[in-house]
Amino acid sequence: GQSLEQPSEVTAVEGAIVQINCTYQTSGFYGLSWYQQHDGGAPTFLSYNALDGLEETGRFSSFLSRSDSYGYLLLQELQMKDSASYFCAVAEGTYKYIFGTGTRLKVLA
Amino acid sequence: IAGITQAPTSQILAAGRRMTLRCTQDMRHNAMYWYRQDLGLGLRLIHYSNTAGTTGKGEVPDGYSVSRANTDDFPLTLASAVPSQTSVYFCASSSGTGVNEQFFGPGTRLTVL
Numbered sequence: 001g002q003s004l005e006q007p008s009e010v011t012a013v014e015g016a017i018v019q020i021n022c023t024y025q026t027s028g029f030y031g032l033s034w035y036q037q038h039d040g041g042a043p044t045f046l047s048y049n050a051l052d053g054l055e056e057t058g059r060f061s062s063f064l065s066r067s068d069s070y071g072y073l074l075l076q077e078l079q080m081k082d083s084a085s086y087f088c089a090v091a092e093g094t095y096k097y098i099f100g101t102g103t104r105l106k107v108l109a
Numbered sequence: 110i111a112g113i114t115q116a117p118t119s120q121i122l123a124a125g126r127r128m129t130l131r132c133t134q135d136m137r138h139n140a141m142y143w144y145r146q147d148l149g150l151g152l153r154l155i156h157y158s159n160t161a162g163t164t165g166k167g168e169v170p171d172g173y174s175v176s177r178a179n180t181d182d183f184p185l186t187l188a189s190a191v192p193s194q195t196s197v198y199f200c201a202s203s204s205g206t207g208v209n210e211q212f213f214g215p216g217t218r219l220t221v222l
Contacts, residue, residue, distance in 0.1 A: 031208075031209075033210075033211075035211075041215075042199060042213035042214060042215050042216055043152065043199070043211075043213050044213070045210040045211060045212070048208045048209075048210065087151055087152065089152075091209065094159070094205070094209070095140055095142070095157045095159050095165065095205070096154060096157065096165070096167060096168075097142070097154055097211075098154070098168065099144075099151040099152040099153070099154075100151055101149060101150060101151040102151050
C-alpha cells in the first residue's frame with residue numbers, strides 16, 4: 001500500500017536546528033513537497049524536491065534520497081513562529097498527492 | 110487579489126442532505142484539488158481537476174462529486190451527507206507545471222449530524 005511516515009511530534013528550543021524525517025512508500029513518485037500549517041490555518045508550501053539532494057530556501061532546507069525513499073525538512077535558527085504542523089507530500093502523479101499525517105513542532109523559549 | 114476562496118466557512122448539516130462546497134481561484138491556475146483533513150490523518154485528496162472540463166478521482170472519492178465548468182470554479186458536492194463526512198475541507202490550486210506549488214483556501218469546517 002501507499003504510506004508516508006513522519007514523527008508525530010518534535011520539540012526544540014528557540015535558535016536550535018530541527019530535522020523532520022519522512023519516509024514514503026507509494027505507487028509512483030514525481031517529487032516530495034513540504035507544507036507548513038499553523039493551528040486553524042491553511043497549509044502553505046515550503047519546498048519541493050524532484051531530484052536527489054538538498055534544496056535551500058532561507059532558514060529551511062529539504063533533502064531527498066529517492067533510492068532510500070526518504071527525505072527530510074531541516075529548520076535552522078528556530079523561532080517561536082515556527083511552531084506549527086509540517087506535512088510531507090508525495091506527488092504520485094502530476095496531480096495526485098499523498099500527504100503524511102504531519103509532525104507537530106513545538107518551539108520552546 | 111484574493112487568491113483562493115471557499116464558502117461557506119463552516120456548516121452544520123443534517124445527515125441525508127445535499128451540500129455543495131464552493132471554491133474559486135483568481136490565479137488562472139489549471140489544476141484544482143479538494144482535500145479533507147481529519148485529526149491524525151493529515152490531508153487526503155478527494156478529487157482533482159487538471160484543466161477545465163476534466164476531473165479525476167483521488168484517494169477518497171466515494172460520496173463526493175465535482176465539476177469544472179471553467180478555470181476559476183471547482184465546487185464539491187455531497188449528494189447525501191453522512192456523519193463520516195464531518196471534516197475540514199480544503200480546496201487548492203496549482204499551475205500544474207514544474208514545482209506545482211499548491212495554494213490552499215482557508216477551508217470549510219463541515220459537521221454532519
